[in-house]
Amino acid sequence: MAVFEYSGLTASGKKKSGIIDAENPDAAQDELKLKGIFPTSILRIESGAGRIKTGEVPSKEKAFTLPAVFSSVKSSEITMITRQLATLLxxxxxxxxxxATLVPQARSKVFKRVLSRVKDAIEEGNSFADALGAHPQVFSAxxxxxxxxxxxxxxxxxxxERLADFNEKREDTKKKIQASLAYPVLMAAIGFLVLVFLLTFIVPNITKIFTDMNHELPMPTQILLSISGLVQSWWWLIIPSPFLALLGLYAIRKTDKGGWILDRIILSLPIFGSLNRQLIASRFSRTLGSLLDNGVPLLTALGITKTISGNRVITQLIEKAAQTVEQGGSLGSVLEKxxxxxxLxxxxxxxxxxxxxxxxxxxKSAELFERNVQTVVTAATSIIEPLIILVMGVVIGFIILAVCLPIFEINQIIG
Known part of the structure; x- marks a missing residue:
């Protein structure tokens, strides 16, 4: 029995789509008609399947190709299906x-296709883990x-059930950090754009009066005019420069040597380095603890956790620790050094x-470091927000001073 994804119309003309099990496209089409659905297309969800338009005569010899899955599946959707599957079992x-019951419950078409393939693999006699292993882009190690x-x-x-809890805790931590950083980042971005706008369009029009007078301008005004001229000439490069810098760092981090150097620098930064180390430690502890608690051998678990650290320096450290454990040594002793x-x-x-x-x-270690990270991020954002306002105030104050000084001097000369 194969799985088909269909699109069609009801008798009232309402669009309908979903998943159906049937022996072949003809059988799927007949079953849909019995339900009052008139299919406009039927897509067989399995290897060597394809789209068959209503009215075509399907042939057993006809071969179709299903495009590869390019879209990612949201972690929240995987968590929801995992918990539902645990409940059903x-x-x-x-x-x-x-x-099979959960295939129609998937929200995205990509995940429906993946679950259908998993179902087919189980039906063919494969274990559930092997069926999931065929989709590493969706299900992690x-x-x-x-x-x-x-x-x-x-x-x-x-x-x-534990996997669902594990994913929920990880996503909860991630969302809390993102929510804490969203406002300061937005403020900084808006402040940057406002500053570029002022220096490009507003300041030149105001200071043009002073430059036409052929009068020696105060030093702050001269500095402002120099900066304004630079921004006015290169605004098209200055505005995307933060994004280009991030893109460059991303490209460097993709290389082995560049990535290792950047990861080492990140860990060495005063505040952000400590925060990153704690975040990695919480992820490492929770993942390793979950794997061990579910019967995965320590060496296998270490091999998996090194892939989710997100830092090459830590990855090398875990590899070294795994070698020590394999020789009968202590995991904690290696990490401690x-x-x-x-x-801690x-x-x-x-x-x-x-x-x-x-x-x-x-x-306990994972919970401790997750709390520490959330506390540090909350404290940091509470400082960053007024700091951004202070910096913007100083910059705007400097612009006002640089514009007002020539006016005061002109008043003195006239007076």
Whole structure:
């Protein structure tokens, strides 16, 4: 039985689309007509499938190609489906039926196609983890390995529930940080654009009066005129310069050597470096703890966590730690010796190793650093906002002073 995505019209002319299971396109078309839906197109969702227009005579020999999945799937949608799948399995649904039930529940067409392929793979006798592993662009290595461990231990519904919790906590932390930084970034961007506008269009018109008088201008006015002339000539390059700089840093970070140097610099920055180290430590602790708690071996778990650190320096450190663990050494001892990793996190891991409660200590470590990160970000934004206002006030004050000084001098001469 194959899965088809259809678009069509009801008897009242209302557009309708969705997913349907059928033996072939003809059967899908007949079943839709019985439901009062007249299909305008039918897309078979599996390898070697394609679009068949209503009225075509389908042929078994006809081969179609489904375009590759380019669009990404939102993490929130994966979390929602994961929790629903855990609920269905806990209610006694067989895995295949549970996945098939959730295919129409997916919001995006991309995710519907992925879930349909996963369902087909399970139907062909593949394990759930292997079926998910065929879509690494949607399901992360952490997700796949935790599912594999859940299948091996017979606790798949429990693992899926934990995965949903894991993703929700990670997304919650991410959203809180983004929400805290959104306002200061918006203020800085608007302030930058306003300043460029003033120096390009307003200031030249005001100061033109003074330059036409052939009178020696005060130093602040001369500086303002120089800056204004520079901005007026190069505004087309100055406005996109922050974006070009970010694009350049992104390109450099894509290279191995450049990326390693930038990652080292980021970790060495006074405030942002410490914040980044704590954020990486919380991500590392939560991911490693979740994997270990679901039966994934430590070496395998370390191999997965190194890919989600987002920092080449930390990745190298985790690789070194994995080699030490493989030789019988202590994970916490290796992390403790490197300043790139927070000392408190390393100490908590050592305590977990000695007490045999590594998973609990990693969970506590993750919660601790997540709280610290949120506290630091909140405190930083509370300082950044008035700081931006202060800087803008100083700049505007300088512009007003530079414009007013020549006026005062002219008044004195006239007087």
């Amino acid at each position: 806990a209610a006694g649904f067989p895995l295949l039926k549970a996945v 952490v997700y796949i390995n935790m599912v594999k461990a859940g299948e091996a231990s017979g606790t798949l519904e429990v693992v899926l 490197n300043s790139a990793f927070p000392d 996190a390393a100490q908590m891991i050592k305590v977990g190793e000695k007490s045999g409660e590594m998973e609990k200590m990693l969970e």
